[in-house]
Amino acid sequence: MDYLYFPGCxxxxxxxxxxxxxxxxxxxxxxxxxxxxxxxxxxxxxxxxTDNLMALLPPSRILATAREEGTVLTTLCAVCFNVIKRTNxxxxxxxxxxxxxxxxxxxxxxxxxxxxxxxxxxxxxIGFYQLKEKVRKPLEGLKAAAYYGCMLLRPFEEMRFDxxxxxxxFEEFLEALxxxxxxxxxxxxxxxxxxxxxSPDVATECAYKILGSAIKNGAExxxxxxxxxxxxxxxxQADIKQKYLDFKPIPVFYFTQLLGMAMGLDPQALGFDxxxxxxxPLLKEKGxx
Amino acid sequence: xxxxxxxxxxxxxAMVIGGGxxxxxxxxxxxxxxxxxxxVEKLPSIGGRMLQLSETFPTLDCAQCTLTPKTVETxxxxxxxxxxxxxxxxxxxxxGDFTVKIRRKAAYVDWEKCTGCGLxxxxxxxxxxxxxxxxxxxxxAIYTLSPQAVPNKPVINPNHCRYxxxxxxxxxxxxxxxxxxxxxxxxxxxxxxxxAIITAVGFDLIPKESFGEYGYGGIPDVIDGLAFxxxxxxxxxxxxxxxxxxxxxxxxxxxxIQCTGSRDPERYMPYCSRVCCMxxxxxxRLYKHKVHDGxxxxxxxxxxxxxxxxEEFIQQGMEEEGILYLRGRVSRIxxxxxxxxxxxxxxxTGKKVEIxxxxxxxxxxxxxxxxxxxxxxxLGIKTDEYGFLTEAQRKLKPVETEIEGIYIAGCAQGPKDxxxxxxxxxxxASKVQGLFSRH
Amino acid sequence: MKIELTRxxxxxxxxxxxxxxxxxxxxxxxxxxxxxxGCPVSFAMxxxxxxxxxxxxxxxxxxxxxxxxxxxxxxxxxxxxRCPKGIDIARVMDALRMVVLRKKERRDHxxxxxxxxxFLERLPQIAFxxxxxxxxx
Numbered sequence: 001m002d003y004l005y006f007p008g009c010x011x012x013x014x015x016x017x018x019x020x021x022x023x024x025x026x027x028x029x030x031x032x033x034x035x036x037x038x039x040x041x042x043x044x045x046x047x048x049x050t051d052n053l054m055a056l057l058p059p060s061r062i063l064a065t066a067r068e069e070g071t072v073l074t075t076l077c078a079v080c081f082n083v084i085k086r087t088n089x090x091x092x093x094x095x096x097x098x099x100x101x102x103x104x105x106x107x108x109x110x111x112x113x114x115x116x117x118x119x120x121x122x123x124x125x126i127g128f129y130q131l132k133e134k135v136r137k138p139l140e141g142l143k144a145a146a147y148y149g150c151m152l153l154r155p156f157e158e159m160r161f162d163x164x165x166x167x168x169x170f171e172e173f174l175e176a177l178x179x180x181x182x183x184x185x186x187x188x189x190x191x192x193x194x195x196x197x198x199s200p201d202v203a204t205e206c207a208y209k210i211l212g213s214a215i216k217n218g219a220e221x222x223x224x225x226x227x228x229x230x231x232x233x234x235x236x237q238a239d240i241k242q243k244y245l246d247f248k249p250i251p252v253f254y255f256t257q258l259l260g261m262a263m264g265l266d267p268q269a270l271g272f273d274x275x276x277x278x279x280x281p282l283l284k285e286k287g288x289x
Numbered sequence: 290x291x292x293x294x295x296x297x298x299x300x301x302x303a304m305v306i307g308g309g310x311x312x313x314x315x316x317x318x319x320x321x322x323x324x325x326x327x328x329v330e331k332l333p334s335i336g337g338r339m340l341q342l343s344e345t346f347p348t349l350d351c352a353q354c355t356l357t358p359k360t361v362e363t364x365x366x367x368x369x370x371x372x373x374x375x376x377x378x379x380x381x382x383x384x385g386d387f388t389v390k391i392r393r394k395a396a397y398v399d400w401e402k403c404t405g406c407g408l409x410x411x412x413x414x415x416x417x418x419x420x421x422x423x424x425x426x427x428x429x430a431i432y433t434l435s436p437q438a439v440p441n442k443p444v445i446n447p448n449h450c451r452y453x454x455x456x457x458x459x460x461x462x463x464x465x466x467x468x469x470x471x472x473x474x475x476x477x478x479x480x481x482x483x484x485a486i487i488t489a490v491g492f493d494l495i496p497k498e499s500f501g502e503y504g505y506g507g508i509p510d511v512i513d514g515l516a517f518x519x520x521x522x523x524x525x526x527x528x529x530x531x532x533x534x535x536x537x538x539x540x541x542x543x544x545x546i547q548c549t550g551s552r553d554p555e556r557y558m559p560y561c562s563r564v565c566c567m568x569x570x571x572x573x574r575l576y577k578h579k580v581h582d583g584x585x586x587x588x589x590x591x592x593x594x595x596x597x598x599x600e601e602f603i604q605q606g607m608e609e610e611g612i613l614y615l616r617g618r619v620s621r622i623x624x625x626x627x628x629x630x631x632x633x634x635x636x637x638t639g640k641k642v643e644i645x646x647x648x649x650x651x652x653x654x655x656x657x658x659x660x661x662x663x664x665x666x667x668l669g670i671k672t673d674e675y676g677f678l679t680e681a682q683r684k685l686k687p688v689e690t691e692i693e694g695i696y697i698a699g700c701a702q703g704p705k706d707x708x709x710x711x712x713x714x715x716x717x718a719s720k721v722q723g724l725f726s727r728h
Numbered sequence: 729m730k731i732e733l734t735r736x737x738x739x740x741x742x743x744x745x746x747x748x749x750x751x752x753x754x755x756x757x758x759x760x761x762x763x764x765x766g767c768p769v770s771f772a773m774x775x776x777x778x779x780x781x782x783x784x785x786x787x788x789x790x791x792x793x794x795x796x797x798x799x800x801x802x803x804x805x806x807x808x809x810r811c812p813k814g815i816d817i818a819r820v821m822d823a824l825r826m827v828v829l830r831k832k833e834r835r836d837h838x839x840x841x842x843x844x845x846x847f848l849e850r851l852p853q854i855a856f857x858x859x860x861x862x863x864x865x
Contacts, residue, residue, distance in 0.1 A: 009853035045858035048803060048822035050751035055861065079854045154805035155816075164809055190768040190804030196851060197859025198838055199800055202772045206802075209768075227852045235850065542735055584735030608756040608813070613738050613785075616759070637759050637782050638791075641730040 003121060004070040005033035006062060008080040009041050015077070015227040017271025021256035022076050022118055028263045029126055029134065033074065036066045042083045045194065053100055059087035060101045064109035072114045074121060076256070078226035082151035082159065085115040089158050117152060117161065119225065119255065123169055128176040136264035138178025142286050144258065145182040145219035146170035147210065149229045150190050164188070173255065174223060177262040186213035191232035204239045207232045208247070211240070215250060220282060222252040230254065235276040251279035261288060293324065299385035299728035300484035303721050304329060306377060306664070307489035309337020310356065310707055311699025311714035313363050315487045318718035320368035324725060327481050328363065329391060330373040334438035336360050337491055338700075341421065341515055343522040343529070345707060346571040347602035353524065357437050364439035374444055378478065380667050384694025385484045385728060395474040397445035398431070402469035405441035407433075409461035409470070417449045423516035425534045426526025431461050435524060445470075484728075485694045485721045488668065488678060489714060490661055492700035494653040495550040495557060502621045503549070503651060509535040510629060511622060511649045514565070517572050521579075531579050533648045536627070540583065540647030543576055544631045545569045546619045547589045550654035558654040558675065563704040565652035566593045570603045570612070572650060577610040585612045586644055588619050588633050596708060615642055622649055655704040668695055677703050688717040696720050731786060740787035742827070749823035754785040756813045763807035763817045773797045777807055777817050780824065798824040799837055799863070822862070829865040837863035 003026075011019035026033045040058055047055030062084060066073045075081040091098045092111030102108055116124075122131055148167055156164035167188065171181035189210055192203025210233055214222055224230045234252035241247050257270045267289055272279050283289050293301035303319050305312045308330030316326045328335065339345075342352035363369055378390040398409075409431045419428025430449035433441060451458035452472060462470040497513050498506035510533045512520070519525040520532065533540045547565050550557035566589065573585035592614070594600040606612045617634035624630075631644040657676035665672045670690040671679040678697045681689040688696050698714040699705060705713060731737075747754060757778070764776025774795040775783075783792035801821035808816045828835065838859070840848070848856055 009857070014852040041853070041857060043857070043861070044854040045803065045861050047861075048816075048819040049749045049826050050819070051749050052826075077854065079858070150804040150806070154809050156809055188806075190802050190806065192769070193802040193804065194855050194859040194862055195769065195800065195802045196855050198863050199769075199772065202769050202800060203802075205771070206768055228854050228858075231852045231855060582735070584738055586733065586738075604756075604758065604813075607758065608753060611739065611755050613733070613755075614758075635731070635782075635786070638731075638779065638786065638788070643730060643732045645732070645734065 001125075002032040002034045003072060003074040003116075004036050004066055005074045006036055006039055006042075006066065006080060006084065008039075008075065008077045009044075010227040011077055015230065015254070015274070017274040018076055018227060018254040018256060021254065021260040021265070021270055024265055024269060025256055025259045025263055028265070029131075036062075036069055036073065038065050042080045044079055044083065046083045046086045053097060053104070056087055056090065056097070056101060057105055059084050060091060060109065061105050061107070063088055063091065063111075063113055063115075064102075064105060064107035067109055067113045071112070072116060074116050074118055076118045076225075078117070078149060078151035079228050081115070081117045086155075086158050088113060088115050117225070119152075119169060119173060120161070122173060128172050131173075132176040135177055135262045137262055137288065139258060139262050139286070139288060140178045142179040142288075143182050143218050143220045144174050144179040144253075145184050145214035145217070145222050146174055146187060147214070147222050147224050147229060147233065148188050149224070149226055150188070150193070151226060153188060170223070170225070170255070174258070177258055179258070182214060182217050182219040184214045184217040184219065186210040191229045193228055193232070196232055196236070200239075203232050204236050204243065207236050208240045208244060211237070211247075211250065215248070219250065221250055221279065223255050223258060224252055225255055237277050249277045251275060251277045251282055253279065295728045297728070300482055301325075301725040301728070302327070302483045303485045303487065304387070304389055304481060304483040305487045305489060307337070307491055307699070307701065308332070308335030308363075308371075308373065309489060309491045309699060309710075310339045310359070311491070311710045312337070312487070312489035313359050314711045314714040315489060315698055315718040315721075316363055316369050317359070317366065318715055319721060320366045322718075322722050324368065324722070326369045327483060328369055328371050329375050329377065330371070331376055332434060333374045333396065333432075333442065333444045334360075334434045334440060335363060335371065335373060336434065336439070338515070339707065340435055341423070341522070342518045343525070344571065344575060346567045347596070347598040349571070349575070353435070353437065360437070360439040371440060372479070373440060377664060377667060380486070380669075384692075384724065387483050387486060387694065389481045389483060389486070391479050391481060393477045393479060394444075395476050396442070397447070397450075397470065397472055397474050398443055399469045399471050399474070400440070400442040402467045403442050404467055406466065408464050408466065410443055412460050412464045414458065414460060415449050415451050422519050422526055423513065425512060425516045425519055485696065485724055486668065487696045487698050487714070487717045487721065488664065488670070488701055489698040489717070490658060490664060490701045492655045492704065493658045495656050497651055497653055499557070500549065500651070503546075503619075503649070504622060504624070508622070508624055508629060508649075509533075510540070510647065511651065513651050513653045514568055514572065517650045521572070521575050529579075531576055538647065539580055541580065542644060542646045543573075543583060543585050543648045543650065544619070544629075544644055544646040545573055545585065545587045545650045545652065547587065547652045548618065549651040551652075552590060558656065560675070560704070561593060562652070562655040563593070564655065564706045567596070567599055567602070567706065569650070569652045570594075570606045573612045574606045574610050577612065585610075586646075587612060587614050588617055589614060590616070590618065596706065617642070655700065657701060661701055668692065670695055670697075677701065688713060688720055694724060731788065733786065737787040738785075740789075742789040742792070743784055743787050745827055746784050746820060746823045749826050750816065750819040752815050752820050754781055754815075754820070756815055757781050757785065758813060760812060762810050762812060766806045766810055768804060768806065769800045769802060773800055777801070777821065781815075781817070781820060784820070784824070792824060793828055797821070803862070825862060834865040836865055
């Protein structure tokens with residue numbers, strides 16, 4: 001079975017490794033990520049102002065367009081997932097706004113599309129047990145911290161991804177790959193998100209706390225589902241290092257990179273060169289290369 | 290009436306002192322258990338403080354509608370003898386055999402003859418600020434406490450009656466169809482012998498005149514909580530419309546001040562009066578129900594809402610009725626033209642708050658009646674430093690006293706809401722039944 | 729330091745605007761402070777989100793808009809997900825941003841020309857797109 005797929009802007013640019021590894025892993029798992037036609041930017045933030053429908057138009061248009069091709073829409077980027085899933089729910093539940101939006105975008109979308117995150121497909125469609133069976137090179141001995149961030153989980157009533165205070169899905173996934181998932185309290189805390197634009201120092205501080213918490217609990221690497229988080233906790237480690245001299249950087253992977261490695265994809269095809277903190281030394285040390 | 294006595298002379302008949310909701314509840318319990326009860330009430334009719342209330346928290350039930358069936362049941366109960374407008378003179382004896390001398394105050398009305406037609410009250414020309422109406426309404430010199438009074442017999446207040454003051458008038462005597470008016474009536478004394486006594490003499494409020502910083506009671510539109518109950522009551526002076534006492538205008542900005550005299554160890558009472566948070570929340574909500582465009586402000590220190598459904602009640606007031614809760618005390622209020630200036634604080638923002646209010650309602654502290662101490666001396670039981678009756682043991686003997694056969698119930702022991710006062714009274718009644726069944 | 733409260737001021741135009749944009753009832757807030765306690769960026773805020781809500785409820789526009797609190801909010805929704813009164817605090821913070829950004833002066837919170845060389849190029853697209861949405865008029 002193929003899944004209709006919305007990549008989003010960042011996966012076409014700054015997070016190509018995320019996109020490519022997901023596509024390649026899918027093939028090994030027996031399905032295709034079929035990129036939807038005519039996709040646009042989702043807006044990158046679900047609009048919290050209730051009186052302005054303009055910001056809902058891009059994700060609504062994406063949903064309406066995708067519905068013409070299928071009934072399930074998959075995303076990888078947690079931000080896009082959040083924006084599109086929340087918009088979908090709003091269209092399902094608010095008839096008045098639905099009519100206005102449809103009228104504006106000249107579509108007739110009723111909210112009857114299922115929006116899934118790639119991890120949900122792995123869990124619900126493939127199953128982590130089956131996934132484990134398909135792992136060819138288990139990542140044994142790697143202590144990896146599953147960093148959820150905010151967008152997969154909140155608001156809980158709308159995202160319904162996993163428990164909002166102590167989610168386990170991501171750890172279960174990592175354990176299926178053979179890693180030792182590290183439990184750490186900051187796994188659901190915010191990376192600073194778009195404050196990397198407004199108040200970069202604040203975002204750096206957020207990232208420092210998250211990384212510090214994971215390292216304190218024994219993590220050797222972080223695993224992310226989101227290019228925004230990855231920017232803050234991976235690319236900003238240079239800034240952290242400048243401020244906190246004794247900080248020891250650790251690699252940050254997209255979960256699909258680890259999946260690809262465990263599935264036996266060629267490490268050269270996993271886009272590690274796009275990671276900010278070079279993961280090669282760790283991967284070598286663990287004997288994965 | 291044949292008094293129930295055991296073979297060794299233990300009298301199985303009880304006296305309940307105080308005809309408020311606690312005394313009524315205890316009396317009905319004992320009467321229903323088959324024991325004779327003498328219910329002694331200081332005022333002309335039973336019902337107590339609850340008779341003054343408009344609605345009760347957290348259900349907003351009409352107080353009179355809940356109370357009247359109970360007062361009527363008490364009045365008609367074959368086992369309950371009502372001695373209203375009566376006070377305890379002295380008490381002698383011990384459990385199983387108390388002798389109580391009771392003063393039956395002169396009503397100046399022969400209650401045997403009186404049919405309760407109410408003509409005298411209608412025609413009485415004397416109108417004075419009434420204690421029952423908490424100063425916000427007038428009462429006649431010949432009066433009952435409510436149209437549903439039990440017993441429905443009036444009394445004459447000689448301090449207000451024109452005949453007693455000026456020697457002429459006698460309108461009531463002329464109008465009374467059964468010739469029941471008796472200006473020559475004197476106090477009478479009766480004796481009752483009982484085996485147990487429940488003391489349920491209720492509470493008072495610190496008078497608003499005690500609060501200098503709030504104008505020593507001299508600002509007419511600064512009233513206390515019971516006065517607000519009367520303003521809001523359908524049977525009150527404004528027939529339930531919220532109109533301020535000074536000029537009858539509908540107040541658009543009303544400030545409620547909790548903890549007035551409570552939790553103030555330095556100047557007033559150190560304890561929490563327990564009901565103010567709830568009744569203030571209730572007042573503000575009832576005000577909003579009647580004055581939709583008005584704003585209610587509540588100054589509070591903490592919100593204590595521990596009863597069933599209480600916290601929900603408070604939160605509804607904030608959320609649905611837009612009552613503005615301000616965390617802090619009010620330091621001073623004073624007159625400013627026809628407004629009342631309130632100097633408070635919102636410690637949540639750290640800012641001083643000034644409100645130009647139309648009316649201020651003080652949730653004044655609950656205190657014992659000043660006569661409670663005297664009564665306790667007559668009964669041989671103790672009071673605490675504030676004058677509340679002292680129970681035998683704080684936790685495990687909440688209705689007993691150090692004297693066997695004497696029990697306490699309701700707010701005479703300490704501040705309580707209606708539900709707790711009733712439960713306390715039920716407990717006292719069950720203790721009396723236990724005592725009686727052991728003899 | 730001093731507020732003069734009137735029924736016109738409590739729930740004034742500013743407060744109503746914030747409630748309208750956010751869709752939240754600020755009177756529901758009982759000031760428990762949970763939002764501030766769990767906020768990942770409250771360490772950098774002038775005052776906590778609960779205080780900004782208080783200012784807004786009391787109609788104190790200057791105080792509410794004069795702090796950095798709502799600008800620092802990253803819409804992570806920790807406050808929203810734990811608010812015991814069900815107030816979507818992140819929406820309130822966004823509404824405050826909107827109140828400023830929609831004013832006719834169109835005063836932006838960030839000045840793109842002042843960004844350091846290469847700053848935007850480093851950022852992932854989602855960061856600056858959502859950042860522009862939150863910070864530009």
